Amino acid sequence: MNVLAQSPGLLVAVPLAGAAISFVAGRRRAPHVAITTALVVLTLAVALAVHVLDGGPFRYQVGGWGAPLGIDLVADGAAALFLVLTAIVGLVVTLYATAYFRTDDETAYGHGLFWTLWLFMWTSLNALFLTGDVFNVYVCLELVGISAVTLVTIGGGAEALRAGARYLFASMLGAMTYLLGVALLYAATGQLDMDVLRTTLVADTTAATGLALMIAALVLKTALVPAHFWLPAAHGSAPSPVSAVLSSLVVKGSYFVILRLMLDVMPAGYLPGVDIVLGVLGSAAIVWGSVQALLQTRIKQLVAYSTVAQIGYLFLVFPLARHGADVLTLALTGVLVHALSHGLAKGSLFLGAGSLMTRFGHDRIADMAGAARSAPALTFGVALAGVTMMGLPPSGGFGAKWLLVSAALASGEWWWAVVLVIGGLLAAAYMFRLLSVLLVDAPTELHASKGDIRTEWLPLALALGAVLLVLAIPLVSDLAAASNVLIHAGVTP
């Protein structure tokens, strides 16, 4: 069996098998199943990335039929980046969760079903990053949605249930809208495969309406302002390992499909004006999310609103993509680096926030003074993650902003660069507000005097990854060049 060529199929089948096995394995053994699965999936994701770097993007025909009869998986550079990000954050969150969810209460945390739900979510994220079929996207989105909503409620408090219900209804609205879009698109074109659609799509009212509905649904699932109403409560009230996964990975799943539809499937200008609208909403998200983050008094709410802001950057690629191959290359590489650095940094921040809350026994920022003395590793992790969130050099966030600003200036539309700078300043403001409290040299009364080695050091490890990402930018550029967006735009031969 050629593992490299089989990696797309295995990246779905292995975590799915892990989910099923963890369910029958029982509470005691489920964490071991999850760790084993995480290690195998990380290996597979790296194998897929290596294969793409070596031989370019490849298609994987599930069932051997090939589109349009069957469903094809698409492994390109962009998919490889998201798969590797998911695997790294996934492994760290899995290890963190083994410490976080340790309890003697049999019914706590959804009767110990966290592991199964989490592996289902991982499966669906991998499937979403790989699928090349618009209806299969629907099934994947539902797997993501159901597992995400349930994981939000797994703590069982009234606030979490309320946030979960709100998230569920947003999810339902998104699902139905997306499916309606697929119905119209299929009725107009008779095709479901993205690559067949790319080569056959012609101007057509029905197909355009279908695609517009699909993009609207995905925007809702990605929580782009003004469709972000469900996010802060859901990400803020979930258990911290869940918040980390939701903020750093789940919103990127639906974003990735938008990226594919907007820049790969649809010819430029197919939905006139939508690229500008997405860019404007992205800018609004950056400003609104940051200002809200600045106003929060509870640590996880601050981090959640920061996600609302950081999602905005991802949408700046769409207006910039209209300005030729060079700007597109810069902008696409920029958003990919941003997705990676935000994924690592936000994972770190939520895990760190969770550990701080366990140590202090509450979530009020104002009462967390003195953390630097009693929990130095945690505070250092938050500070490092903050560096990349603000986009200070040297960090992954700095690389992403640099690329995006270059793209904006090269496009002649300098106002996107202004938004990027304002976003960086606002991020500095809300991160400093948090750090200024943590770094105060004050004696503290801690709820738990000592943390577990995993809950202390894993957030720092992720933050270090986000900073060191700056060294991997050439590798990210190579993978971006091996993405179908740039290949089909004629940038990469």
Add this chain to the structure above:
Amino acid sequence: MSTYLVYTAGGVLLYALGTYGLLARPHLIHKVISANFMGSGVFLILIGLGNRSPESGPDPVPQAMVLTGIVVTVALTALGLAIVKRYYTATGLDNLDDKPSAGGDR
């Protein structure tokens, strides 16, 4: 008017009704039912538009999509009802507009 348009028009109508209900009705059970309206609407549209070629018979792909969609909708509905019930037992509330009292947190 062709037969397929009758089914499709019915589907669009159901979908629009469901959209209104999901957004406007505060009661959580109403919201779950409205989402099911939307689902049934899409299924009708899929079946209707997939039956536009009488001579070669109905297209099996939309039928397969509907069968998959039904199972997914059942799954979503089950989860929705479970969360709504759990929220109700935890807080005594049947909508998201009222805030749970501090004592309701368990």
Add this chain to the structure above:
Amino acid sequence: MGDRRRFPALLPLLASGGVLAFVGRAVLALPPTASGLAVEMRDGAKASGIKNVVTAVLLDFRGYDTLLEIAVLMLATVAVLSLREDPAALSRRIAGRAGPVLGALTRTLAPLMILVAGHLVWVGSSEPGGAFQGGAVLGAAGILMVLSGYAQPAWAGRRMVRWVLTVGLLAFIGVALYPMLGGGSLLQYPDESRKNLILFIEILLTLSIGASILSLFLASASATAGGERP
């Protein structure tokens, strides 16, 4: 959070009217005849040897969708199990409720339903039917048996029930992975064993789907043991 963000009544109206207008326009713009992928699918189904084209699409051409769909169903079951409260409450509530009529009805109907479930799976390859239809009937038989006291609600979440719930998905994954050993891709059934493999998956799926439906009922029924309705 978000209490002030109550939707104004205008927004739902606008959304609903917008759907009517734009989707209506899109539907009317369609040509009155189109066959989509019908021809390709029919030709493909002939080659694969499965007489029912919809079954061929579901389990063969788009079998990957179905694999994930089974995952959705199992995930929803796990999700509802994670939200359950006190399963014993339902046992107490149901115990002693079953009257003689329900008991007699169950004794007559349950065996028949199990038989019908088996039949639906068997005919699934050539006529309408299949694992979901069979599983739904099987699950309904299970619910009937619980309501009339022949089965215990507290079984939901037990190890044995977990195995039944999972066996369909596990078998499906196993069969999906098996062709990879011979250099094929995921779900690429070998031609000579395609029909038997599909039947094998369908039978185990029927059991799991039946168990899923029963578990969904039991786990969510336990949440409001007081009998009040939200």
